[in-house]
Amino acid sequence: MEGSVQKAAQQMSLSAPAMSRLLNQIREAFDDPILVRSGRRMIPSPKAENLRLRLRALANEAESLLTPEINTQSQPETGWQQPALLATPPLSLRAPLIGGQPTPQQLANQLAELSQNHDPVLRFSRFLGILGRGAGNSRPLTIEETEEAFSLILSGQVDPMQASAFLSLIHYRGTAAQELAGMIRAARNHYQLNTATTLQADLDWPAYLSPNSPRAPWFLQAANLLAQAGYKVAIHGSNGSGSNGGKIEQAACALDIPVTHNLSQANHSLTGHNITYLPLTGFAPALASMMALxxxxxxxxxxxxxxxxxxPLQARASLLGVSRPAYRELHRDAARLMQEYVQPAHRQSNLPVQLNVLSGNRDVAEFYPFRVTTLLSLTGSDSADIIIKALxxxxxxxRIGMDSFEYWQAIWQGTAIDPRLETVITATAALGLMTINPDLDFEHCHNKTREYWQQRNKA
Structure with a gap:
């Protein structure tokens, strides 16, 4: 609960060294670190999380044994059994706080009794109860729990305040890999993305940009190089709303990349052009609405x-870009869990066999290769870290006399020369080629994409 050995010692009226000795004894007894450091806090290990509810149950049972029993007699029937004409408003849920809140064991029993036979709003409250009990009492949801909760949100069966609380609680505590995997499973099932298609993309390239970012989408030129080389590249994403909300669409049209409105159109575009851009609103409108919040x-x-x-287009490889280094592990761990939990019959058709995750300063894979970079890789369920030397x-x-879009176009058309940006484009394309062909190293792939760059306007 405290996240600190010293603060825990103060709560138990012990010295810090005495508490440290106790912690060491617990670690030895369970053969587990129990608490591990994360930043300035100590957080429970997975085994400690599993022990938490059992320990609380033991503590509640010990407390009840030491509490004198009070004999209570049932109230006699009075005949006044007519229910109120108006239902009690939801704020009456706060009433127990006035007369004394339920014990942890009572709350746990109430939550456990909420099964799938109950009203969806009540069922969903069970998950909020798990997430929102506070420090020392809450825990991350399992894959199955998160999948059920997010499915209820996507189907519109819960109160909007519940959905907001759910997303806020998970984000505030920090999304766990199994929670992310559960939400992905729910979304893929809700939008029927698990249905195998006859055509598969070679590379999945998510592109979810901040509408406040002033930078041009150089990654689109890298993706177009691979498409011209014969690879099928599926780009999906959004650029938010506002004055820059259509940046990706505008850039795609300038490169003759088809902008499609649904999965069927996107598959047709891959057949004829080897590349497509599918906005999130075209295949997952509810998720797009949540992103717009x-x-x-x-x-x-x-x-x-x-x-x-x-x-969404069942690519066999996926290249991700995340804006924070810590999110690289989260995405790779969630992808690994997806591989482990997916049905064997759909393992090859619905999930990428190869995943590479790049950390940058935007939520799309766009590589600035001028410093040493670690690329997090997942092949099936096997992880590896690939070190790429700085170029x-x-x-x-x-840039003289041109705005950002004009300069972006001029680089592709060859009417403007900028060796630095050309390196960004070809190095980004090299990461895509490495993801499609994991047996090739970066240097080999970069040599190939530089050839693609020189040949881009010769067709």
Missing amino acids: YPLFAARSPVGDVVHLLN QEPESLP
Whole structure:
């Protein structure tokens, strides 16, 4: 509960060294670290999380044994059994706080009794009860629990305040890999993305950009290089709303990349053009609506992590970009859990066999290769970290007389020359080629994509 050995010692009226000795004895007894450091806090290990509810039950039982029993007699029937004409408003749920809140054991029993036979709003409250009990009492949801909860949200069966509380509680505590995997499973089932298709993309390339980012989408030119080389590249994403909300669509049209409105159109586009851009609103409108809530909270939502791993066009490889280094492990761990939990009959058709995760300063894989970079890789269920050496950074040339979009177009058309940006484009394409062909190293792939770049306008 305290996240600190010293604070826990103060709660138990012990010295810090005495508490440290107790912790060491517990670790030895259970053969587990029990508490591990995360930043400035100590957080429970997975085994400690599993022990938590059993220990609380033991503590409640010990407390009840020491509490004198009070004999209570049932109240006699009075004949006044007519229910009120108006239902009690939801705020009456706060009433127990006035007369004394239920014990943890009573609350646990109440939550356990809420099964799938109950009203969806009541069923969903069980998950909020698990997430929102406070420090030392809450725990992450399991894959199955998260999948059920997020399915209720997507089907519109819960109160909007419940959905907001669910996303806020998970984000505030920090999304666990099994929670992210559960939400992805729910979304894929809700939008029928698990149905195997006759055509599979070679590369899934999620692109979820901040509408406030002023940077041009250089990754689209990298993806187009691979499409011109014969690979089928499926891009899906969004650019938020506002004045820059259509940036990806505008750039795609400038490169003759088809912008499609649904999964059927996207598959047709892959057949004829080897590349497509499918906005999130075209295949998952509810998720797009949740993503659009950012201005109301001014904070990330777990939905922003879910969309990266949807793989709507069943690509056999996926290249992700995440804006924070810590999120790389989260996405890879969630993808591994997805591989472990998926039905064997659909293992090859619905999930990427190869996943590479790049950390940058935007939520799309766009590689600036001028410093040493670690690429997190997942092949099936096997993880690896790939170290990519830094490339020499060419001089950045000033943009004169052109706005950002015009300069972006001029680089592709060859009417403007910028060696630094050309390196960004070819190195990004090299990561995509590495993801499709995991047996190839970065240097080999970069040599190939530089050839693609020189040949891009010769067709």
